[in-house]
Amino acid sequence: MSHLLPLVVALPVLGAAIPFVFGRRFPTSSRRVTALVLLGQVGLAGAIVATVATAGAQAYVVGGLPATVGIGLLADELSSLFVLFIAVAAATLYVTVRTDASGPTDALWLLFVAGVTGIAVTADVFNLYVFLEIAGLAAYALVATRRGPRAALAALHYLLVGTVGATFYLLGVGYLYVATGTLRMADLGPELANVGYGSPLVLTAFALIALGLSVKIALFPLHAWKPDAYAAAETDVAALLATLGSTVPGYALVRLTFDVFTVDFLDAVAIVQGALVTAGLVSVVVGGYLTIRQSNVRRLLSYSSVLQFGLVVVGIGLATPAAVTAALILVLANGVAKGGLFVAAGLYEREFGAYTVSEYAGLARERPVLAGAVTVGFTSLVGLPPTVGFAGKWYLAVAAMEVGDWVVAAVVLLSTLLSLAYAARIVERLYLSSAPSDGPVAADGGMDTHRSRRAVAVTVLAAVATIALGLGSTALAEWFAPVVEGWV
Amino acid sequence: MTDTSSFLPVLSVLLPTVAIPFIYATREKPNIRETVTLLAAIGTLAAVWSMTRLPVPPVTSLGSIAGIAFELRVDAAGLLFALLASALWLVTSVYSVGYVRTVGESGQTRYFAAFAASIAATMGVAFAANLFTLIVFYELLTLATYPLVVHSGTAEARAAGRTYVAYTLGGGVVALGGIVLVSVLAGTVTFTAGGIAGLATADPTLARAAFALLVVGFGVKTALMPLHGWLPAAMVAPTPVSGLLHAVAVVKSGVFALGRTVLYVFGPETTWDLGVGLPLAVAAAATMVLAGVVGLRQDNLKRGLAYSTVSQLSYIALGIALATPLAVFGALLHVVAHAFMKITLFFAAGVIYAETGQKYVSEMGGIGRRLPVTMTAFAVAAAGLVGFPLVAGFVSKFTLIVGAADGPSPVFVAAYLVAGLLKLLYFWPIIYVAFAGERDSDGPESRHAFAPPHATDGGHARETGWTRRSLRTEATPFLLAPVLVTVGGAVALGIAPTVFPVWELAETVVVEVFR
Numbered sequence A: 001m002s003h004l005l006p007l008v009v010a011l012p013v014l015g016a017a018i019p020f021v022f023g024r025r026f027p028t029s030s031r032r033v034t035a036l037v038l039l040g041q042v043g044l045a046g047a048i049v050a051t052v053a054t055a056g057a058q059a060y061v062v063g064g065l066p067a068t069v070g071i072g073l074l075a076d077e078l079s080s081l082f083v084l085f086i087a088v089a090a091a092t093l094y095v096t097v098r099t100d101a102s103g104p105t106d107a108l109w110l111l112f113v114a115g116v117t118g119i120a121v122t123a124d125v126f127n128l129y130v131f132l133e134i135a136g137l138a139a140y141a142l143v144a145t146r147r148g149p150r151a152a153l154a155a156l157h158y159l160l161v162g163t164v165g166a167t168f169y170l171l172g173v174g175y176l177y178v179a180t181g182t183l184r185m186a187d188l189g190p191e192l193a194n195v196g197y198g199s200p201l202v203l204t205a206f207a208l209i210a211l212g213l214s215v216k217i218a219l220f221p222l223h224a225w226k227p228d229a230y231a232a233a234e235t236d237v238a239a240l241l242a243t244l245g246s247t248v249p250g251y252a253l254v255r256l257t258f259d260v261f262t263v264d265f266l267d268a269v270a271i272v273q274g275a276l277v278t279a280g281l282v283s284v285v286v287g288g289y290l291t292i293r294q295s296n297v298r299r300l301l302s303y304s305s306v307l308q309f310g311l312v313v314v315g316i317g318l319a320t321p322a323a324v325t326a327a328l329i330l331v332l333a334n335g336v337a338k339g340g341l342f343v344a345a346g347l348y349e350r351e352f353g354a355y356t357v358s359e360y361a362g363l364a365r366e367r368p369v370l371a372g373a374v375t376v377g378f379t380s381l382v383g384l385p386p387t388v389g390f391a392g393k394w395y396l397a398v399a400a401m402e403v404g405d406w407v408v409a410a411v412v413l414l415s416t417l418l419s420l421a422y423a424a425r426i427v428e429r430l431y432l433s434s435a436p437s438d439g440p441v442a443a444d445g446g447m448d449t450h451r452s453r454r455a456v457a458v459t460v461l462a463a464v465a466t467i468a469l470g471l472g473s474t475a476l477a478e479w480f481a482p483v484v485e486g487w488v
Numbered sequence B: 001m002t003d004t005s006s007f008l009p010v011l012s013v014l015l016p017t018v019a020i021p022f023i024y025a026t027r028e029k030p031n032i033r034e035t036v037t038l039l040a041a042i043g044t045l046a047a048v049w050s051m052t053r054l055p056v057p058p059v060t061s062l063g064s065i066a067g068i069a070f071e072l073r074v075d076a077a078g079l080l081f082a083l084l085a086s087a088l089w090l091v092t093s094v095y096s097v098g099y100v101r102t103v104g105e106s107g108q109t110r111y112f113a114a115f116a117a118s119i120a121a122t123m124g125v126a127f128a129a130n131l132f133t134l135i136v137f138y139e140l141l142t143l144a145t146y147p148l149v150v151h152s153g154t155a156e157a158r159a160a161g162r163t164y165v166a167y168t169l170g171g172g173v174v175a176l177g178g179i180v181l182v183s184v185l186a187g188t189v190t191f192t193a194g195g196i197a198g199l200a201t202a203d204p205t206l207a208r209a210a211f212a213l214l215v216v217g218f219g220v221k222t223a224l225m226p227l228h229g230w231l232p233a234a235m236v237a238p239t240p241v242s243g244l245l246h247a248v249a250v251v252k253s254g255v256f257a258l259g260r261t262v263l264y265v266f267g268p269e270t271t272w273d274l275g276v277g278l279p280l281a282v283a284a285a286a287t288m289v290l291a292g293v294v295g296l297r298q299d300n301l302k303r304g305l306a307y308s309t310v311s312q313l314s315y316i317a318l319g320i321a322l323a324t325p326l327a328v329f330g331a332l333l334h335v336v337a338h339a340f341m342k343i344t345l346f347f348a349a350g351v352i353y354a355e356t357g358q359k360y361v362s363e364m365g366g367i368g369r370r371l372p373v374t375m376t377a378f379a380v381a382a383a384g385l386v387g388f389p390l391v392a393g394f395v396s397k398f399t400l401i402v403g404a405a406d407g408p409s410p411v412f413v414a415a416y417l418v419a420g421l422l423k424l425l426y427f428w429p430i431i432y433v434a435f436a437g438e439r440d441s442d443g444p445e446s447r448h449a450f451a452p453p454h455a456t457d458g459g460h461a462r463e464t465g466w467t468r469r470s471l472r473t474e475a476t477p478f479l480l481a482p483v484l485v486t487v488g489g490a491v492a493l494g495i496a497p498t499v500f501p502v503w504e505l506a507e508t509v510v511v512e513v514f515r
Helices: A004-015 A017-022 A027-055 A077-097 A104-121 A125-144 A149-180 A185-195 A200-217 A225-232 A235-245 A247-268 A270-292 A297-318 A321-352 A368-382 A388-402 A406-432 A449-471 A473-487 B002-006 B008-025 B030-053 B076-103 B108-127 B131-149 B155-186 B204-222 B230-236 B239-266 B268-273 B277-296 B301-322 B325-356 B372-386 B392-405 B411-436 B477-495 B501-513
Strands: A058-061 A072-075 B059-065 B068-073
Touching: A004 A017, A004 A027, A004 A058, A004 A072, A004 A104, A017 A027, A017 A104, A027 A058, A027 A072, A027 A077, A027 A104, A072 A077, A072 A104, A072 A185, A077 A104, A077 A235, A077 A247, A077 A321, A077 A449, A077 A473, A104 A125, A104 A235, A104 A247, A125 A149, A125 A225, A125 A235, A125 A247, A149 A185, A149 A200, A149 A225, A185 A200, A185 A247, A200 A247, A200 A270, A200 A297, A225 A235, A225 A297, A235 A247, A235 A297, A235 A321, A247 A270, A247 A297, A247 A321, A247 A473, A270 A297, A270 A406, A297 A321, A297 A388, A297 A406, A321 A368, A321 A388, A321 A449, A321 A473, A368 A388, A368 A406, A368 A449, A388 A406, A388 A449, A388 A473, A388 B059, A388 B155, A406 B155, A449 A473, A449 B059, A473 B059, B002 B008, B008 B030, B008 B059, B008 B068, B008 B076, B008 B108, B030 B076, B030 B108, B068 B108, B068 B131, B076 B108, B076 B239, B076 B325, B076 B477, B076 B501, B108 B131, B108 B239, B131 B155, B131 B239, B155 B204, B155 B230, B155 B239, B204 B239, B204 B301, B230 B239, B230 B301, B239 B268, B239 B301, B239 B325, B239 B501, B268 B277, B277 B301, B277 B411, B301 B325, B301 B392, B301 B411, B325 B372, B325 B392, B325 B477, B325 B501, B372 B392, B372 B411, B372 B477, B392 B411, B392 B477
Parallel strands: none
Antiparallel strands: A058 A072, B059 B068
């Protein structure tokens, strides 16, 4: 059964060759193959989750080499669920809203999926770097596939900042190797304890790794690439990146902090914990403030991620079971909600030519179902019950109060109001301003109704998922519990 | 039997929810759409009513969110509130049909759908088994009522909607902080008659902080001053919304949550042991009197009624805060009594607006001739709020005052009496103007006694007098019948309060809380 693990990474990598080679000559067939690969990925991921559910965590070393030198993969409750999330999101977005099917870019789509899947299942900090770069390069290229100088500039910005982030991460891995002589996550934990948590090597390694991943999750003040890239990319690419681009590095930050450095490191070095919590709080407050100031909807949604990932980092910094659970739930909550909202933003752009909040005026009347789903998505970002965003905030507030950190508790609760300030603005516009009397405006020569219907379906799916995950948040927390309790 | 009866509380939440898609599906045929609303209202009332008759298992679990049980539980306090809200929903539905058609409101489908959603959330608040479940439905109630506040879509309505959401969700966040703190301190948030044991032994400073957070949070919907600003602003909503939601469902959810906090989370003893009962009582007494004074100056009828609601809610909040058995009993009775009287007043204000377009007291000189039944009902309900015998308000206020006499200070008795006097000063000029005034006359009998005259648009043709209408032609029966039903209810509650199930339910609450 554990052979599924290498396959889930290999399938999209190998599959990427098909649209790359045949995409130009047989566009339709290669599109079908790409879709099949992505659906196969969903099947593999589902099988992995089922295996973990019945038989527990699965480890695998490629080529049967000794674990210390081979390429190690690990599927536990946590990574398997993220693999499934990646597969479902990538496949759903591909079959519903993918617009550009010109061969090579489909290959990029698959490579991105391979990269983020690799990040989720790898058991080796160096391989994690490799997968980070695969996903990153594919993402930069995907942003650049849109014609025009704006996308090119945004992609360049994204490339430069993203590469710097990945390089920081690689440097951190180098320090780890110098300190311990191993790159296996499972060995690094005890080895680092032997080296001593006070060692400058270990501290620097953590600082570099956290900094590198903070770029990827776009924590303030390392966030500037995100609004540019997500606003300039094609709508389907933006939706894919918004769903997975920062979600998986967020997972990686949790995994590395607690699996490699362990909670003992955080306990021993109080300044690290304080720095994480402070960085998170700053990101929440400033991110919220910046979000409120946006008028372009896609930029607004990107800035809202700065706030959301601030909460995630706060959860990591608090390092209690409830806090880590909160961090994981919030990562997923943001991914699901943003995916649906970016698809909706894309649809509003193409169908009504609406890019800014004020251009959304009265559009609920044109597309009531879409507006309803958008409202649910924002409800989750704000963190109102019964959505999954609420569950995440609840766990985080409980965690903060359990350790008696009242400032954190207050900021977490008040972040609800910050989010409300921007969410209410959009929802109010959608529903209340009088609609333009001349009906829908076709921005680029009309809209294929099938595609528009599918886009609405994705948004509704995301909305249903936020509520279902909210109602099932206890089950979700229990599913994570074996891993989380093993850590803290 | 167990299976069906354990489904009843769920059914009371589900029926209005399920009605929403049907309301949308039948939007092309208003008659069928309104039938759906009425059927859902009858069904909900029947479900709640049957729960007062049948032995219902105490807890119905709906799963769990974020590790906390999401449960509904049927107890006396919840039944009292649910019965009140579902009964008045039925009446208001009939009234709404008459109102939106007479006024010609736009967006009627959204109106009825949001109304049903609000009731579903209210049922959830009533039957919530713990603070967590309560806050979930409490927030949903805010979301469901928002479209009703901004219904007209004007700039004024949108501004009011923003105020409304900022106040109520802000309060929700503060209350959520209190709930998290209670959960951390006591390890549970499940309602326990007489208080959760773990809180009595918890760190008193933190317990006080939790109480303060909960009271401030729930105080927003209870409209405790200075957290009341949203309520007069929300009066831009259509009148049935003001009547059912902003005099019954929303504000009573606030006061109900406050009651749950004092009686079922902290318990009367712990509340006073911690020394947090007195500040709450003082705030409620101050609100009662201040809102009475501010209300005097309102020429806009609905705004005046809103301030009266602010004041009346604090009657209930004060009764809860004093936490003597009689005061609590009176507070519970007043929840019901105030609901029937205030909804009558709002219905009357709605009939005035729908039939004549008037919103200001100073333009209602002699309107009693045009709307004899409506204004008589108004006068009866107003008398009840002032505290005249034989109307519901007398019974509950009498109990409250006797209960307050057992309290820590006679000042609270005096506060009830002063507030009653202010009510008289507020309502008397309105009734006097309506029956003794003349239309468009500037004589003292036609002006509001205390309020400064509002700015008029000027230049409209002067009309002379109201046409006298017979009892049968003053308004459509859809508008008139609900007014008669609610005022009849208020009088019946005043004459024979013990025959209604609310009396027994309130007794049960007092017995279980003060065991």
